Amino acid sequence: MRVIIVDDEMLARAVLREHLGAHPDVDIVGECANGFEAVKAIGELAPDLVFLDIRMPKLDGFEVVELAGTKTHYVFVTAYDEFALRAFEVHAVDYLLKPFARERLDAALAHARTRLRDPGPQAAGLQAVVQEAAQEAVKQRGFLSRVLIRDGARVHVVAAADIDYIEAQDDYIAVCAGGKRWLKSQRLSELEGQLDPQAFLRVHRSYIVNVGAVVRIEPLGRDSHCAVLRDGTRIAVSRSGYARVRDLIR
The missing domain is CATH 2.40.50.1020 (LytTr DNA-binding domain)
Known part of the structure; x- marks a missing residue:
């Protein structure tokens, strides 16, 4: 599994890197400190999975997904729980709330492996949740600036x-x-x-x-x-x- 870590905090990237190192099937192919770097890296490296912070300078995590596309899969990693519904809207694999336990990261990776093996049933199962979440997310995030x-x-x-x-x-x-x-x-x-x-x-x-x-x-x-x-x-x-x-x- 080819992985990119995106977070503007160096310590947060280091924690993820350490936890992911315990999984022999995970290959960290890139790290990015802002949204513009992430869009470029995703386009060039074509990772299977991106661990993506939401609140970052220049571009936020959702803007990264908009620009980079959904060919790859995303796990959002954030200290803010109010973005969970919007994460469903873009079919995120999982949503990790900082600080998270190693076991919680292991569960997110298990979800990612399942999605990579067979994305169809996962997407179909999420469809009803996505439709409801999308309506609520529009209310929460306000209008585009x-x-x-x-x-x-x-x-x-x-x-x-x-x-x-x-x-x-x-x-x-x-x-x-x-x-x-x-x-x-x-x-x-x-x-x-x-x-x-x-x-x-x-x-x-x-x-x-x-x-x-x-x-x-x-x-x-x-x-x-x-x-x-x-x-x-x-x-x-x-x-x-x-x-x-x-x-x-x-």
């Missing part, structure tokens, strides 16, 4: 407040901010549910706009409108989208 976009080996961090609009592009979305445009593999409806509805509005099946970026709404014809943004961009507004805009700014 930034959007992460992976571009090859680079990661762009775009503050939500800087986004002008988001456009659906087949299986991708285009995030547009300050005259720049980035493609992200995500559904528009999924991102819509993560943004503050008081700041971002779905004005068309293909567009979400930052209400603060809208300068005015112009009529285009009978029951047809467009939003003019601060940079001059014109966004189509559907009939239902116009009703939402009108209700929000009333």
